[in-house]
Amino acid sequence: MVEIGIVVGEARPERIQFLAKDVVRVGEFVRADTVDGRVLYLVESSKLESKLLSKVGDYITAIEAREASKVNPRDTVRHCTARAVGLIEEILNGRRVYPTLPPDPGTPVFLAEDELLKRIFHNSSKEWVAVGKLLRRENVTVSVNLNKVASRHLAILAATGKGKSNLLALIAKRIAEKNGTMIILDYHAEYHELKIEKVKFVPPRINPRYLDSEELADMLDIRSDATKQRDLLRKVYGKDVVKSPDLWGTLKRKLESYANNEDEEFQTRATASRLLEIIDRGLAIKGKIFDTEAESPLNLIEPNKINVLDLSELTETQAQIIVAHYLTEILNDRKNAIFKRSSRFKSPVIIAVEEAHTFIPQDRSSRCSDVLARIAREGRKFGVSLILVSQRPCKLNADVVSQMGSFAISGLTHPKDQSFVMDVTDEVSTELGATLPSLNTGEMILAGQWVTVPALVKVDHVEEKHMGKDLDAIELWAEEANVRRKGISTEELIRL
Ligand SMILES: Nc1ncnc2c1ncn2[C@@H]1O[C@H](COP(=O)(O)OP(=O)(O)OP(=O)(O)O)[C@@H](O)[C@H]1O
Numbered sequence: 247m248v249e250i251g252i253v254v255g256e257a258r259p260e261r262i263q264f265l266a267k268d269v270v271r272v273g274e275f276v277r278a279d280t281v282d283g284r285v286l287y288l289v290e291s292s293k294l295e296s297k298l299l300s301k302v303g304d305y306i307t308a309i310e311a312r313e314a315s316k317v318n319p320r321d322t323v324r325h326c327t328a329r330a331v332g333l334i335e336e337i338l339n340g341r342r343v344y345p346t347l348p349p350d351p352g353t354p355v356f357l358a359e360d361e362l363l364k365r366i367f368h369n370s371s372k373e374w375v376a377v378g379k380l381l382r383r384e385n386v387t388v389s390v391n392l393n394k395v396a397s398r399h400l401a402i403l404a405a406t407g408k409g410k411s412n413l414l415a416l417i418a419k420r421i422a423e424k425n426g427t428m429i430i431l432d433y434h435a436e437y438h439e440l441k442i443e444k445v446k447f448v449p450p451r452i453n454p455r456y457l458d459s460e461e462l463a464d465m466l467d468i469r470s471d472a473t474k475q476r477d478l479l480r481k482v483y484g485k486d487v488v489k490s491p492d493l494w495g496t497l498k499r500k501l502e503s504y505a506n507n508e509d510e511e512f513q514t515r516a517t518a519s520r521l522l523e524i525i526d527r528g529l530a531i532k533g534k535i536f537d538t539e540a541e542s543p544l545n546l547i548e549p550n551k552i553n554v555l556d557l558s559e560l561t562e563t564q565a566q567i568i569v570a571h572y573l574t575e576i577l578n579d580r581k582n583a584i585f586k587r588s589s590r591f592k593s594p595v596i597i598a599v600e601e602a603h604t605f606i607p608q609d610r611s612s613r614c615s616d617v618l619a620r621i622a623r624e625g626r627k628f629g630v631s632l633i634l635v636s637q638r639p640c641k642l643n644a645d646v647v648s649q650m651g652s653f654a655i656s657g658l659t660h661p662k663d664q665s666f667v668m669d670v671t672d673e674v675s676t677e678l679g680a681t682l683p684s685l686n687t688g689e690m691i692l693a694g695q696w697v698t699v700p701a702l703v704k705v706d707h708v709e710e711k712h713m714g715k716d717l718d719a720i721e722l723w724a725e726e727a728n729v730r731r732k733g734i735s736t737e738e739l740i741r742l
């Protein structure tokens with residue numbers, strides 16, 4: 247038992263201040279006794295101050311003050327604040343109960359022992375999985391509760407390059423180990439080299455029969471301001487087309503009848519011809535996405551697997567339309583499962599949304615924001631949960647994010663992002679939020695229901711995920727120049 251500090255100043259049940267004997271880093275766990283029992287505290291700020299040096303105004307005095315400070319140990323003050331994360335005995339029983347009173351001034355502050363932290367953070371029950379180590383204690387493994395992710399949602403909010411996709415890949419790996427069902431909406435083709443067990447790569451497919459004419463127009467890349475083309479498509483895309491066994495043939499024949507009809511206005515004929523070109527081009531480029539035979543897109547998604555849905559070749563709107571259809575079907579399927587009707591997914595499904603601000607933007611609605619909001623609100627009842635991943639939290643719909651039960655946060659520098667995070671989770675205080683920019687890649691604050699208590703964690707690196715590294719431009723240029731020197735043709739170069 248090593249005393250590392252003494253409670254001073256104004257102490258409150260939820261936050262104490264203490265003067266430390268030695269270095270105490272932010273993210274460290276300490277403990278102190280209160281009348282309610284032993285309390286665990288998370289150090290949120292750590293300041294080092296020299297009273298002599300803080301008041302000097304010129305260089306000569308600074309030199310003198312430095313010498314005086316060196317021989318006067320009282321001059322250097324280590325001032326820390328720490329937030330109560332709960333009564334230790336209750337935490338050990340899996341409950342978070344906060345103290346009702348602060349420790350008395352003068353109470354000794356101890357470093358929480360490794361053994362105690364191991365008992366708190368490492369849980370080997372079947373719903374808990376390891377994701378990393380405590381940042382300040384490399385020998386303490388941190389486990390998270392997957393059941394909470396599968397029922398109460400998770401948001402991974404961190405600046406670019408801080409390890410969001412690595413954490414998501416790690417969660418996917420752990421879910422696979424538990425035979426879970428997960429769908430990763432892969433907007434930047436980041437996961438197509440994910441080499442974990444039970445991964446299935448799913449190409450996006452949609453049956454145009456389930457699309458309305460506006461959605462079909464978007465899927466065919468018809469500009470949103472091309473009102474004449476959209477109007478004509480709406481006119482021809484009727485039940486006869488949707489129900490026809492040869493949907494594209496019927497649609498094209500109807501358009502041809504406009505294009506070739508001398509009685510039609512010139513403008514209408516030109517619009518019909520243009521639409522025919524657009525459809526041919528769309529089918530040539532994106533034809534694989536349309537499947538007029540598919541009963542449900544869900545048939546491609548497999549239960550008990552990590553399904554990676556590659557959205558990388560779609561525009562933002564097209565990706566939103568596909569996501570809306572998939573998620574609506576999944577939610578309905580899980581409702582059927584709960585009400586004991588026939589269903590594809592008999593157990594909960596976790597949906598991970600990379601670049602979530604693209605799908606649930608803050609200031610407008612998207613083609614899939616309704617269904618995502620519905621899952622955020624009601625998914626828990628039906629066993630459908632979300633993992634939202636974003637580097638710009640303040641651009642996310644705040645109502646949806648407020649439904650997230652757990653958080654992984656790192657490296658946010660923009661004040662708007664920081665205050666957004668503090669608004670949606672009360673476990674990230676202003677003091678803790680101020681440390682976010684200084685966190686390195688893979689270092690994250692884990693908070694909310696999936697952890698026993700909030701903590702600063704060094705997340706494990708997933709070797710099975712190769713994507714996401716910054717390109718080594720210097721090396722790649724040198725390689726290409728080398729290949730050219732050897733006289734290899736451009737075609738061969740592309741193939742390399
Ligand atoms: N916990 C970790 N330990 C070590 N390296 C890591 C860790 N997490 C991520 N990295 C590495 O850092 C780089 C960026 O990681 P990652 O792609 O996961 O970041 P990201 O937050 O998803 O970035 P982006 O915003 O660009 O999508 C990768 O090279 C990855 O291997």
Ligand SMILES: [Mg+2]
Binds near residue numbers: 410411412714
């Ligand atoms: Mg990423």
